[in-house]
Amino acid sequence: MTGQVRTVDGRVAGRRGQETRQKLLDCLREMLGSSPYRDVKVIDVARKAGTSPATFYQYFPDVEGAVLEIADSLAKESGSLKELVQGKSWAGKAGRATAEGLVDGFLTFWRRNEAILRVVDLGAAEGDKRFYRIRMRILNSVNNSLTESIKELQSKGRVGKEVNPAAMAGALVVMLAGVAGHQKGFQPWGVKQAQLKPTLTQLVHLGVTGRKPAA
Amino acid sequence: MTGQVRTVDGRVAGRRGQETRQKLLDCLREMLGSSPYRDVKVIDVARKAGTSPATFYQYFPDVEGAVLEIADSLAKESGSLKELVQGKSWAGKAGRATAEGLVDGFLTFWRRNEAILRVVDLGAAEGDKRFYRIRMRILNSVNNSLTESIKELQSKGRVGKEVNPAAMAGALVVMLAGVAGHQKGFQPWGVKQAQLKPTLTQLVHLGVTGRKPAA
DNA sequence: AACTTGTCCTGTCATGCCGTCAGCTTACCG
DNA sequence: CGGTAAGCTGACGGCATGACAGGACAAGTT
Numbered sequence: 001m002t003g004q005v006r007t008v009d010g011r012v013a014g015r016r017g018q019e020t021r022q023k024l025l026d027c028l029r030e031m032l033g034s035s036p037y038r039d040v041k042v043i044d045v046a047r048k049a050g051t052s053p054a055t056f057y058q059y060f061p062d063v064e065g066a067v068l069e070i071a072d073s074l075a076k077e078s079g080s081l082k083e084l085v086q087g088k089s090w091a092g093k094a095g096r097a098t099a100e101g102l103v104d105g106f107l108t109f110w111r112r113n114e115a116i117l118r119v120v121d122l123g124a125a126e127g128d129k130r131f132y133r134i135r136m137r138i139l140n141s142v143n144n145s146l147t148e149s150i151k152e153l154q155s156k157g158r159v160g161k162e163v164n165p166a167a168m169a170g171a172l173v174v175m176l177a178g179v180a181g182h183q184k185g186f187q188p189w190g191v192k193q194a195q196l197k198p199t200l201t202q203l204v205h206l207g208v209t210g211r212k213p214a215a
Numbered sequence: 216m217t218g219q220v221r222t223v224d225g226r227v228a229g230r231r232g233q234e235t236r237q238k239l240l241d242c243l244r245e246m247l248g249s250s251p252y253r254d255v256k257v258i259d260v261a262r263k264a265g266t267s268p269a270t271f272y273q274y275f276p277d278v279e280g281a282v283l284e285i286a287d288s289l290a291k292e293s294g295s296l297k298e299l300v301q302g303k304s305w306a307g308k309a310g311r312a313t314a315e316g317l318v319d320g321f322l323t324f325w326r327r328n329e330a331i332l333r334v335v336d337l338g339a340a341e342g343d344k345r346f347y348r349i350r351m352r353i354l355n356s357v358n359n360s361l362t363e364s365i366k367e368l369q370s371k372g373r374v375g376k377e378v379n380p381a382a383m384a385g386a387l388v389v390m391l392a393g394v395a396g397h398q399k400g401f402q403p404w405g406v407k408q409a410q411l412k413p414t415l416t417q418l419v420h421l422g423v424t425g426r427k428p429a430a
Numbered sequence: 431a432a433c434t435t436g437t438c439c440t441g442t443c444a445t446g447c448c449g450t451c452a453g454c455t456t457a458c459c460g
Numbered sequence: 461c462g463g464t465a466a467g468c469t470g471a472c473g474g475c476a477t478g479a480c481a482g483g484a485c486a487a488g489t490t
Contacts (some may be wrong), residue, residue: 007438014437016486036341038253038279043476052440057478064253118340125333126398128249136403139360143404158426167414169408171394178393179386180341188351189358191382199382206421222466228464231457258447267469272449432490439484446476456467 007058021059023049028066032115037122064123068130071120074113075137081109082141085149090205098211099205102195103176104144110180121181143173150208159210172207176200222273236274238264247330252337258406279338283345286335289328290352291418296324297356299366305420311428314420318391318412320356325395336396358388365423374425391415 005013006186007022013021027048031040040063046053060066084105110117120138123131146169153159179186179200186196205213220228220236228236242263246255247359255278261268275281299320303313325332338346361384382416394401394415401411420428 008249011437014486017273017438020438036343037337038386041476042478052442053477054479057438058438062477070307114340118337121340121397122252122333124400125329125336126252126401132397132400135397136400147404152308160318162413163417164406164410164414165219166404167401167410168400168418171390171411171414171418174393174397174400175386175390179388180349182336182350182389184342185339185347185351185354185389186382189362189381191379191385195379195382196386198377199379199386203383203418203422205388206425207418210421210427212425226466231458232467235467256447257449268448269450269469273467277449338473434489435487437484437486438483441480441482443479445477445479446475447477448473450472452469452471454467454469456465458465459463460461 008061010059013059018058020049020051020055022061024051024056025066025070026040026164027072028063028117032119037119040197067116067119067123068134070116070203071131071134071138074116074120076133078109078138079141081105085142085145088149088210090149090153090174092214095205096201096211099201099208100197102142102201102204107180107183107197107200110177111183114181117177118181119141121177139173139177146172146208159208163210168207172204174196223276224273228274232274235264235266235270239266239271239274240281240285243278243283244331247334249367252334268411281411282331282334282338283349285331286346286349289331289335290349293324293353294356296320297360300357300360303364305364305368305424307429309415310420310424314416314423315412316429317357318415318419322395322398322412322415325392326398329396331353332392333396350416354392357391359385361387367425374423378425383422387419390418 005018007013007017011128024045028040031045031048042056042063043053045063046056056066060069085098085100088101090098105159117138120131120135123133140189143166147165150159150163150165150168154161154163154165179196183193185198186192202213205211220233222228222232239260243255243260246260246263256348257271257278258268260278260281261271271281276282299317300313304310304312335346335350335361339350352401358381362380365374365378365380365383367380369376370381394411398408401407417428420426
């Protein structure tokens with residue numbers, strides 16, 4: 001479907017080339033975890049990968065281009081997140097467990113890919129369409145299934161009509177993303193990890209069902 | 216209290232110097248609004264301010280340093296945000312109005328200072344202590360007053376003891392910040408501004424009081 | 431084994447930004 | 461009017477960028 005991997009100058013990349021390309025992506029990913037995005041230089045990535053800057057430019061137009069590549073693969077991977085919500089019940093104790101699982105799964109996913117998601121967030125906030133398309137794809141799986149859940153509850157009359165399902169799902173997802181990206185930011189307020197999750201669980205449950213979760 | 220403004224090489228800045236300095240800050244602020252943070256160059260800022268790069272380096276160690284400066288003044292300004300919550304009632308119709316005012320005021324503030332806050336967010340997420348200290352100061356005014364509100368409701372028995380006030384306030388504030396920073400991100404989901412605010416209002420009210428707002 | 435073909439990598443170069451310094455100009459003050 | 465400190469900039473070495481041409485290499489062909 002995606003055709004073959006191509007170099008910037010149009011050649012088709014072979015086995016060896018793809019390996020080099022992948023190595024560059026891996027190194028970039030690692031560097032993003034340890035130094036500020038603004039300071040990541042092509043030459044450093046190339047050095048770390050044991051190759052030269054010129055090679056980097058054969059496979060990517062610039063650092064941003066390479067980040068987009070990584071983010072894209074992340075977007076594909078994120079499809080599995082919808083299983084955190086799809087087909088789960090929001091009633092009684094099961095509802096609480098669903099909310100808990102969603103919070104937990106989402107936070108874990110975010111933390112695992114922190115470095116890339118930071119850059120995606122920035123790009124999207126800056127209005128770059130390529131980045132916010134990817135951000136949307138990543139959040140979409142959760143957002144869509146949450147929207148469905150709320151719509152369903154609404155049709156059963158268990159949630160008020162004043163709620164806009166898509167808006168509510170979006171707000172909750174953005175909240176989770178925001179918290180995941182700034183977990184350290186809670187420490188100065190004296191909030192520990194262990195207290196954060198129950199709170200988020202409660203909020204998600206409240207948002208989706210309009211009711212507090214069962215004990 | 217803050218002593219005098221000083222140049223990087225230790226001189227005291229006079230009237231003229233402070234003007235130049237301020238002009239550089241203004242130009243930087245404007246550039247951050249129109250081009251990606253990663254691409255903002257000292258030379259461009261200097262040119263725009265009608266001066267030379269060397270002058271820039273007299274007043275700031277680097278671009279980041281200048282951004283911190285702007286962010287700092289923003290942090291001072293943000294103190295007024297606490298009035299959105301402090302002394303307001305969370306009961307009945309007044310409660311709804313309080314939630315509404317908070318959402319509205321917060322979103323407006325965030326949008327007005329979008330460009331800088333984006334960079335602060337990134338810096339904080341990347342673990343830079345200077346940035347996340349500032350981010351905390353900005354969110355603190357709202358966060359603290361919200362925490363107080365929740366504690367008070369809790370002491371009156373109107374909110375369950377299972378809620379951790381600081382964690383709940385933090386989650387709500389982060390949600391607002393997240394939504395404010397990605398308002399465009401909702402469009403592809405078919406969510407309009409007008410639908411977003413009521414949803415946030417509802418969530419804030421639910422989070423603080425545990426109950427839906429009055430019609 | 432020599433040749434061919436197409437992929438893959440690197441040396442090199444022009445360009446432009448970074449960050450610093452010495453030194454010139456301007457403003458203020460006695 | 462001369463001294464002093466503030467304010468600004470030209471110029472420079474250093475480094476990243478991005479483009480290109482040519483060499484190295486693997487695989488198949490004769």
